[in-house]
Amino acid sequence: MDIAQANEEFGIAGVLSICAGKGGFPLICIDNEHARAEVSAYAGQVLSYRPETQAHDLLFVSEHAHFQPGKAIKGGIPVCWPWFGPDPEGRGRPDHGFVRARNWRLLATESMVDGATRLRLGCRDDEASRALWPHAFALEVEVTVGATLGVALITRNTGDAPVTITQALHTYFRVGDVRRAQVLGLAGHEYIDKVARAEPAAPGQVDVRIKQSGPINFDGPVNRIYLDTTERLVIDDPALGRQIQIDRDGSASAVVWNPWIEQSRQMGDFGDEEYLRMLCVETTNAAADAVTIAPGASHRLASRYGILHD
Secondary structure, eight states: HHHHHHHHHHHHHTEEEEEEGGGGOOOOOOSHHHHEEEEETTEEEEEEEEEETTOOOOOOOOOOOOSTTTTTTBBBBBEEEEESSSSSTTSSSOTSSSGGSBEEEEEEEOOOSSSEEEEEEEEEEHHHHHSSSSEEEEEEEEEEEESSEEEEEEEEEEEOOOOOEEEHHHHEEOOSOTTTTEEEEOOOOOOETTTOOOSSTTTTTOOEEEHHHHHHBSOOOEEEESSSOOOOOEEEEETTTTTEEEEEESSSSEEEEEOOHHHHHHHTTTTTTTTEEEEEEEEEEEETOOOEOOOOOOEEEEEEEEOOOO
C-alpha cells in the first residue's frame, strides 16, 4: 500500500489517517468524537480501541508481538480463516488459516451520521492462497469505530462449488488481573475442553463435553469451545473497574482462552507474565458450528464490543 496515495484516497481530515506502523505495515488510525482505534492493513487486524470515556484500551497486544511478514500479530483481533485451530487436514498448513499473515487492501472509509467511522479491508484468492486452500473467495473485514467497536468478517464464495469453513474473530481483551476476572453468559452451556484433551483426537473419537456451571473463573490454563450459544457475553474485570459486553451475530459457538504460565513461557511472541493482563473471548464458527456457503452466497460473522453501562 502506498501510504501517501492511500491518505489521498481514503483519509478523512481530523478523523482517519494512514501511516507506517510497526514493521512498516500500513496502520489506519482513527480518532473521532467517540474513540481512538488502530487497524493494521497487514492481517486486516484491529490492534487498538479505546473509548473516550476509558483510561485503558479494550484490547491487548503483546509487547513481544511479531510485526514481520509471514508472521501473525499476537493481540488485537486476529482473523482466523478459513479454518479455526490446527490444519483440519493435517497437512502442516498454518494454524488458524492463512489470512492473518497476508496484506489486505483498504477498500473504503466513511464518517457515519452518529460520528462513528467505518472502514473496509479486503483480500481475495490468488495463486498463493489456492496452493493452501483451492477455492475462490472474496473476504472483507468491516470495522466501525464509535461508542462501541463493531467488527464483521464477510466471506463471499466466488467459486462454482459450496465451501465449508470454520473461523473466528480471535479477540484479545485487556484485563487488570485475569485471576480476578470472570466471563458471564455461558452458564448451562456445554463446552469442549481443549486443555483436558491436549493430544489430537484419534479417528472416530468423540470430544468430551462438559456443562458450564456459573461464571468462568481463571486459576489455570483455559481453552474451551462453547457450543450452541448466541447470548451476550460479559467480561467482568474488577481490577480495571469495568465490564465489557460482547454481542455476536452469525455465530453459534464461542471460545474462551488464556494460556496461563507454562504455555506463556513457550511462546516467543508473548511475555512470561502477560497472561495476567489478557483474556480471549472469541466470536466463532468452530467445532460443529461450521458454515457451508453456496456458490455466489456469503456469510457474515460479526461482533460488537463496548463497556456495559448501568
